[in-house]
Amino acid sequence: MGNASDARPWLLLDDLPFQSGYAKRPPERLAIRLQFGVKSGSDAEHGGVDDMTKLTYLNEPGVLYNLAKRYALNEIYTYTGSILIAVNPFTKIPHLYNVHMMEQYKGIRFGELSPHVFAVADASYRAMMSEGRSQSILVSGESGAGKTETTKLIMQYLTHVGGRAAFDNRTVEQQVLESNPLLEAFGNARTVRNDNSSTIVSLQYSSIIHDCSDTSF
Numbered sequence: 330m331g332n333a334s335d336a337r338p339w340l341l342l343d344d345l346p347f348q349s350g351y352a353k354r355p356p357e358r359l360a361i362r363l364q365f366g367v368k369s370g371s372d373a374e375h376g377g378v379d380d381m382t383k384l385t386y387l388n389e390p391g392v393l394y395n396l397a398k399r400y401a402l403n404e405i406y407t408y409t410g411s412i413l414i415a416v417n418p419f420t421k422i423p424h425l426y427n428v429h430m431m432e433q434y435k436g437i438r439f440g441e442l443s444p445h446v447f448a449v450a451d452a453s454y455r456a457m458m459s460e461g462r463s464q465s466i467l468v469s470g471e472s473g474a475g476k477t478e479t480t481k482l483i484m485q486y487l488t489h490v491g492g493r494a495a496f497d498n499r500t501v502e503q504q505v506l507e508s509n510p511l512l513e514a515f516g517n518a519r520t521v522r523n524d525n526s527s528t529i530v531s532l533q534y535s536s537i538i539h540d541c542s543d544t545s546f
């Protein structure tokens with residue numbers, strides 16, 4: 330919690346919305362003084378909203394509360410306009426990334442279905458096809474946030490919608506995804522934040538996506 334007089338972390342108390350306050354830890358008990366409360370809009374009370382711009386109160390505690398509500402329902406993705414926020418589940422949610430899901434997001438209008446990394450990849454792919462220009466997807470977050478996994482999912486989606494058979498009867502999808510272990514073997518290392526930290530190879534992934542879009546779409 331840090332210095333009680335300076336630190337004002339957002340606290341989740343029981344089922345209340347996040348509130349700004351600070352904690353004092355006397356030997357036997359924890360006393361929490363709330364700085365001020367946050368009214369949660371009725372929208373955030375029923376599992377949260379899928380786009381943060383729909384929040385009645387668009388402030389930090391409101392955003393955290395909304396993400397926590399959705400996370401509790403395994404809804405790890407949330408939009409803020411055209412930006413996708415992903416909360417790392419640290420567990421496999423297989424139905425979220427199967428072929429059926431990729432097919433669902435194919436060509437869909439952005440925002441029509443639940444927030445998903447495939448929706449972002451699809452919007453980027455469509456823009457590239459219609460404008461005839463390269464597109465960039467920025468994947469940002471602290472170490473262990475899930476950037477590498479997210480990048481792999483984007484690659485998986487792009488190769489699914491745009492890949493076609495290549496050499497040795499292996500699809501572009503197979504070739505690109507098969508290169509991951511090799512890149513990770515050279516560039517990854519265990520850190521205190523992430524068993525498979527891959528900061529070194531992040532830029533290489535970017536260029537693979539770029540190359541892939543140049544040759545196969």
Ligand SMILES: Nc1ncnc2c1ncn2[C@@H]1O[C@H](COP(=O)(O)OP(=O)(O)OP(=O)(O)O)[C@@H](O)[C@H]1O
Nearest residue numbers: 419420421472473474475476477478523526527528
């Ligand atoms: N969408 C996801 N579903 C399930 N687990 C995930 C997901 N995203 C990340 N993870 C888990 O979190 C771990 C860390 O993710 P990842 O390696 O992608 O983080 P990172 O942001 O790339 O970290 P670094 O910057 O250190 O390389 C993964 O090994 C995986 O176990």
